Amino acid sequence: MSELKMSPSLIASNDGDIDGAQKLGIIATDDIPGIDPGVFVLAATTREHGLQVETVDLREFIPGVTASADSGTRLVADVPSFLAELDRNPLSATGNVGSGSLWGDETKGRVEAIYNDHVEDEAGLRDSRLRLELRPDEDWVAWHRLSGKYMPQEEFGDTVEELLHTVTDPAQAELLEVIDSIRASTKGSFESSISRADGGQSVAFKEDVTTTAGRSGRLEVPQIVTLALRPWEGLDRYEVKAWFRLRVQNGQLLLAIKLKPTRNVLRGAWSDVVSQIESHLDGKPVLATRF
Numbered sequence: 001m002s003e004l005k006m007s008p009s010l011i012a013s014n015d016g017d018i019d020g021a022q023k024l025g026i027i028a029t030d031d032i033p034g035i036d037p038g039v040f041v042l043a044a045t046t047r048e049h050g051l052q053v054e055t056v057d058l059r060e061f062i063p064g065v066t067a068s069a070d071s072g073t074r075l076v077a078d079v080p081s082f083l084a085e086l087d088r089n090p091l092s093a094t095g096n097v098g099s100g101s102l103w104g105d106e107t108k109g110r111v112e113a114i115y116n117d118h119v120e121d122e123a124g125l126r127d128s129r130l131r132l133e134l135r136p137d138e139d140w141v142a143w144h145r146l147s148g149k150y151m152p153q154e155e156f157g158d159t160v161e162e163l164l165h166t167v168t169d170p171a172q173a174e175l176l177e178v179i180d181s182i183r184a185s186t187k188g189s190f191e192s193s194i195s196r197a198d199g200g201q202s203v204a205f206k207e208d209v210t211t212t213a214g215r216s217g218r219l220e221v222p223q224i225v226t227l228a229l230r231p232w233e234g235l236d237r238y239e240v241k242a243w244f245r246l247r248v249q250n251g252q253l254l255l256a257i258k259l260k261p262t263r264n265v266l267r268g269a270w271s272d273v274v275s276q277i278e279s280h281l282d283g284k285p286v287l288a289t290r291f
Helices: 079-088 136-147 153-162 172-183 263-280
Strands: 004-011 024-028 039-046 050-057 072-076 103-105 109-116 128-133 166-167 186-196 201-207 215-219 224-229 238-249 252-259 287-289
Touching: 072 079, 079 109, 079 128, 079 263, 103 263, 109 263, 136 224, 136 252, 153 172, 153 252, 153 263, 238 263
Parallel strands: 072 128, 103 287
Antiparallel strands: 004 024, 024 039, 039 050, 103 109, 109 128, 166 224, 186 201, 201 215, 224 238, 238 252
């Protein structure tokens, strides 16, 4: 057990009465486990109140005890900026060499560099950080919001045209022709059919016109649409497959594009981000976490 050492002093009362004087003592806590530097224990005795003990915490006024001199979080939005800042202010530049660490959360697209993390048996303040917070790509978000949503012809055509730049197969011009053909047939009556030979879908329409009794045509609909998307801004684009779907209700044609599961695409993109960071930092690992 650590020994409590007192540093006593004597303070007389205002009227000079030595019997009412207050005896003060500061208890030395340097060797007491669990009490941080900057925490003081004061003991006082008076004839009126007897022994009283108070704890005074001055840690917030002592630099480097509760907060480091460079505490705070700096924010960047893409990998090149993150790596450039790590080059400008390396993790090894902290006073405690080896205390820098990297943590990543793929569910949020976030990587944090902590300059003063815990090391061995010494606790770090962990308050000096650099954060990479990737921004979700607008096209990725738009397609996931659209996925599986059946829409009338006009709305479907307008929506897909806005995202046409992400389509790689079929050719954008071909898909646009399909969209235009559908939109030109809004007054028709539609029926869908599936080819048992190859599983393809097609839609037949009959459109009434004023000059004739009616005319029939056949419109081929692609089974699969291939997109080039990225989960976060600033990354390379990845191939994403989607099903082209149609539904006929009461003679009205409804269309939808449903993305195939993109979880593996997101994991692959995150793996590329982590690999790029680790390679730039000579193999220093990005530890997986949840922020």
